[in-house]
Amino acid sequence: MPSRISPWVAAALLPICAAAAPPAPPAPEAQRTLSNAAERVYDLAKPRILQIRTLLQAAGRQSTLGSGFLVSADGLAITNYHVVSQYALDPKTYRLEYLAPDGAKGTLQLLAFDVAHDLAVVKIEHTGLPFFEFDPRAIDNRLPKGERIYAMGNPLDLGFTIVEGTYNGLVDKSYDERIHFSGAINPGMSGGPVAGNDGRIVGVNVAKRLDGEQVGFLVPARFAATLIERARKGPPLVLDKAREEVGRQLDGWQSAFYDALKGEGFRTAPFGPYRGLESAAPWMTCWATTNADLLPKPRTAVNTTRCTSATGIFVSDRILTGRVDLSYSYYKAIDLNAFQFATELSSHPWTFDSRGGKRLTEQECRDDFVAAGPGAGPPLRATWCMRAYREFEGLYNVTLLALTQDHDREALLAQLNMQGVSYANAVTFGRRFLEAIQWAR
Amino acid sequence: MGAVMWIEVLSRHGEVAARERIEAPEARVGRAFDNDVVIDDVHVAPHHLRIYRGEDGELVAEDLGTLNGLFPEHGAKPVPRLSLAREPGIRIGRTTLRVHDSAHPVAAEKLLTPPRAHARWAAGLGVSLLLVLLLLQWLSLTAEASANVVLLPLLGYGTALVLWTSLWAMLSRIFFGQARFSLQLRIAITTFIALVVWGQLAGTLAFSFAWRDLAEYAGLGAWAVLAAACYAHLHAIGPRHMRAAMGLVIALVGTGAAVQYLGASETRKLLGQRATLGELRPPEFRLVPLASADAFFKKAEGARLSVDRARVKEPATGGLLSDLDNAE
Numbered sequence: 001m002p003s004r005i006s007p008w009v010a011a012a013l014l015p016i017c018a019a020a021a022p023p024a025p026p027a028p029e030a031q032r033t034l035s036n037a038a039e040r041v042y043d044l045a046k047p048r049i050l051q052i053r054t055l056l057q058a059a060g061r062q063s064t065l066g067s068g069f070l071v072s073a074d075g076l077a078i079t080n081y082h083v084v085s086q087y088a089l090d091p092k093t094y095r096l097e098y099l100a101p102d103g104a105k106g107t108l109q110l111l112a113f114d115v116a117h118d119l120a121v122v123k124i125e126h127t128g129l130p131f132f133e134f135d136p137r138a139i140d141n142r143l144p145k146g147e148r149i150y151a152m153g154n155p156l157d158l159g160f161t162i163v164e165g166t167y168n169g170l171v172d173k174s175y176d177e178r179i180h181f182s183g184a185i186n187p188g189m190s191g192g193p194v195a196g197n198d199g200r201i202v203g204v205n206v207a208k209r210l211d212g213e214q215v216g217f218l219v220p221a222r223f224a225a226t227l228i229e230r231a232r233k234g235p236p237l238v239l240d241k242a243r244e245e246v247g248r249q250l251d252g253w254q255s256a257f258y259d260a261l262k263g264e265g266f267r268t269a270p271f272g273p274y275r276g277l278e279s280a281a282p283w284m285t286c287w288a289t290t291n292a293d294l295l296p297k298p299r300t301a302v303n304t305t306r307c308t309s310a311t312g313i314f315v316s317d318r319i320l321t322g323r324v325d326l327s328y329s330y331y332k333a334i335d336l337n338a339f340q341f342a343t344e345l346s347s348h349p350w351t352f353d354s355r356g357g358k359r360l361t362e363q364e365c366r367d368d369f370v371a372a373g374p375g376a377g378p379p380l381r382a383t384w385c386m387r388a389y390r391e392f393e394g395l396y397n398v399t400l401l402a403l404t405q406d407h408d409r410e411a412l413l414a415q416l417n418m419q420g421v422s423y424a425n426a427v428t429f430g431r432r433f434l435e436a437i438q439w440a441r
Numbered sequence: 442m443g444a445v446m447w448i449e450v451l452s453r454h455g456e457v458a459a460r461e462r463i464e465a466p467e468a469r470v471g472r473a474f475d476n477d478v479v480i481d482d483v484h485v486a487p488h489h490l491r492i493y494r495g496e497d498g499e500l501v502a503e504d505l506g507t508l509n510g511l512f513p514e515h516g517a518k519p520v521p522r523l524s525l526a527r528e529p530g531i532r533i534g535r536t537t538l539r540v541h542d543s544a545h546p547v548a549a550e551k552l553l554t555p556p557r558a559h560a561r562w563a564a565g566l567g568v569s570l571l572l573v574l575l576l577l578q579w580l581s582l583t584a585e586a587s588a589n590v591v592l593l594p595l596l597g598y599g600t601a602l603v604l605w606t607s608l609w610a611m612l613s614r615i616f617f618g619q620a621r622f623s624l625q626l627r628i629a630i631t632t633f634i635a636l637v638v639w640g641q642l643a644g645t646l647a648f649s650f651a652w653r654d655l656a657e658y659a660g661l662g663a664w665a666v667l668a669a670a671c672y673a674h675l676h677a678i679g680p681r682h683m684r685a686a687m688g689l690v691i692a693l694v695g696t697g698a699a700v701q702y703l704g705a706s707e708t709r710k711l712l713g714q715r716a717t718l719g720e721l722r723p724p725e726f727r728l729v730p731l732a733s734a735d736a737f738f739k740k741a742e743g744a745r746l747s748v749d750r751a752r753v754k755e756p757a758t759g760g761l762l763s764d765l766d767n768a769e
Contacts, residue, residue: 296585338723339580346721347583354713361751362713364744367651371731379724379731381651384741385716388748390756396748399716405724413718423745427738434734 037197041150042162044199045069047130051099051154052079052108052122052191054086063094067153067192067205068122070131071228075124078224079191080206081113082314084120088113089246089316091239098124101160110239112231115246115313116253117176117223118206120191121231132193135200138221145169149202151185151216153192161189167202171217175257175283175311179203179218194218246315247392250420253313253322254395258425261309261324266432270440271305272330274378274404274412277436279326284309299336300344304329313420319359319389321397321420326433329413338408345403348413360387360397369405372434378406380437384430389420398426402434412437445543446492446500448478450536457539467493470538471505484509484534492525492540499526500540509534560623566630573637574598598633605629613678624677632670639666644720649728656719657709660701668694 054064066083070076077098087094088110096108106125113120137143147167154160165183181194185205192205203218237245264281278286286307291298306327313322329348333341356362365385372380383401400416416433418426445464452458461468461478468477473487480489486507495501502523504511510519514530514537523531529539578591606629610620643659646652668690675686732740 299583299585336583337580338725340583342721342723343581344583346717346719348717354715356711356713356751356756358756361748361756362710363716364747364751365653365714365716366737366740366744367653367719368732368737368740369651369727369729370734370737372734372737379727381718381721381727382737383716383718384737384744385714386741386744386748387713388745388752390752393752396745401716401718403718403721405727408723408725427741430741431734431738434737 037148038150038162038164041195041197041199042152045132045150045152045162045193045195046101046160048132049101049152049160049193050077050079050124051157051160051188052077052083053097053099054084054094055097057093057095065154065157065188066190067188068098069152069191069193069201070124070129071134071201071224072131073129074127075129076111076228076231077108077122077124078193078204078228079120079122080204080219081115081118081120082206083191084110084113084122085314085316088120088239088242091242096122098122110237110242112227112234112237113242113245113249114223114227114230115249115315117219117227118314119204119219119224119227121227132195132199132201134221134225135196135198135202138196138200138202139225140222141170141220143167143169143196143202147196149181149183149194149196151181151183151189151192151194151205151218153185153189153205155186155188157188163189165194165214165216170220173283173285173310175260175281175309177220177223178206179220181205181216181218182214183216184214185216243391247389247395250313250315250321250392250395251422254421254425257309257311257322257324258421258429261429266436268436268438269305269328271303271328271412272332272410273440274330275436275438275440276328276412276414277326277433278307281309283311284324284326297334299334300341301332301334302329316359321389321395323417323419324421325415325417327415329415331411331413333409336409341409341411345411345413354385354387356387359390361390363387370402370434372402372431373438374435375438377435377438378404378412380434381405382434386426392420394422395420396423396426397421398430400430400433402437404437444494444498447541447543447545448492449539449541450478450480451539455537463492467491470533478538480533480536482534482536485536489533490531495524499524500529500542501525502531502540507533514539557623559621559627563623563627563630566627566634570630570634570637571595573634577637577641602626602629602633609674609678617679621677625674628670628673628677631673632666635666635669636663639663645722645726648720648722649726651729653714653719657714658702658705660705661698664694664698664701667697 048070050068052066052068053062055061056063064083064086066079068077068079071078084096087096096110097105098108099105108122108124111121111123145168149165149167151163151165152161163183163185165181168180168182171178171180185208189205193201194203194205196202201221203221204224206219207217209215261279261281264279267278267280268275269278284307286305289304291302304327306325309324311322312320314320331345336344354363363385365383367383370380370382381403385399387397389395398418398421402414404412414437416430418429445462446468448461448463448468449457450459463477469488470476470478470480470490470492471488472480472485488505489507490511491503491505493501502511502525504521511523512519512532513523513528514532525540529541531538574595606622606626609625610622613625614620639662640659643655643662647656671690672687675690
């Protein structure tokens, strides 16, 4: 099974939430002595790191915990967007507070955020405190693989911690630029700093893989540096309009993403006697499955290829968006007649939720028989389904299904899912997807 | 005047309890024994009615000045005199009478149903139903066949049919005196066949014309089939009170259809439309020309307008509402 675990379900963000599971008993750890370097880095970092708490206004109790760090003398600090998302989306219900290692407490002001890179800039009232500097080698991506780096934060609310780990470059096959950190980062460390030997910032703790050991992810320092610049120079964030700002950033993200998808180019791949669209982007990863080894022996052979962008943007604990999946299942009847085969196709799994809710509208679908290609491609039975994001105008989740209709005992079932996409991009990509379904010849 | 009149005294259930042939030009009706027709009803006067022929020969009933008076059969107001040419029924006290002239037209002879005809029909239809069900099961069989898969549903259908038929036969026994089980069974099986045919037809048309709505609201058609079935069952019980029975059937079926419609539209509002291709048929069943990609995306635009409208409305409330919007 491990190869079937797809990366997007396995990456977990790292705030501690009220709803999180109770802490597991700590694993007995081999006696390990921290290097002198770690002691030095922590000494340096101690007055510069913060715990960032989102409190429920009415109860005055914590709802989410994360970490952060000071980056300027005037009290600007960096954390993750997902640490402060509740406050950003609902400033009337929540408030932000920080706790320093020396026990100092205070309220925080939210100045800016970058949803796509999962970063936020907050400000404490004090000025003149020591602060971190960014490592210029990290900004230019010049850090050598294998360099010792140190992740800091307050894991599981157990106290401020420093974790020694290894810089392993940027994650391969990923649309989002993320640093691969080999070290244990845990819930509560989200937004905490990761520094090199000299105590300069390399990245920001953001997520870890649940299906691996000590596989952590950092946001590269340069995005944090850019966001600080924006917070300083750009128009100040109006809290009441934070939702609109999130919507604008999501729209900007999807626009850049679909441009990149187009820029990487497309090719077609064979699926039985048919061909379908495939992205040439290295970050679209594909997995294949077959039912050939099932018992009792299936009466229809089904071979499926599923490609995913594995992108995921955390907007709130209820909205994770920004993924594209493309899947093709080639069905061939072994000993079924045309009606039985049609029944088999009718029972294909339907993956996405269609319910209306607080964040998304209920789903609407349209069906037709389509001749999509300019040439003589196979006729298709197609279904277009979409849901709109209630809070973000012009963004949709779209599912497009197409089934070839040229044979009654074999067919290609193609499915395209796009989350958080603009209508124009959905139609452009959807059309391309339909037109690419052709005979292999 | 050699004309003869017949006076019928009806029972509480509307059957003829006594029928008197009157050859005299006038007849008297009442509780006293000197009447031509004697009625045992304490609300009838000893001398209650006189029935005679009017000037143009039509029969007329006349109240002889009684306490409770004379009513048309379905009337609510007493009348002193009543012409019986059109409506032969009258009510005195708690008794209903019908007076017929010998020239009163009667319905033509009804063809005798041969013995066990209904039973034979029911058997024939039952075999056809069984064959249709087996055929449908075979056509939708995608795994290895097993007795469980094939026989259990058939057993369920059979039990439902017998229960449904027994219910009607019991009603028939109560109101008509005869169970007429085989006739009711014949109607029930015909209904079942009609329901199966409708289900297949709706599914096929939904595919052939790419009409998702037809698949979503096909249940309404089933209610119409059910209405026709109830009518036929009631008719078999007896043609009397058909109007009241029809009212009841229409009310029942109308309520059922309305509830089903509300349920379907509520479901659609709460659950949205599922991203599936629906119930599929072999490609040869397509009955509409292929749309161009342009036409298809024009349809998609309709979905966009629809969700954009829903976006600014309050989300529908209900227990099925999604809490996690991206739960997968």
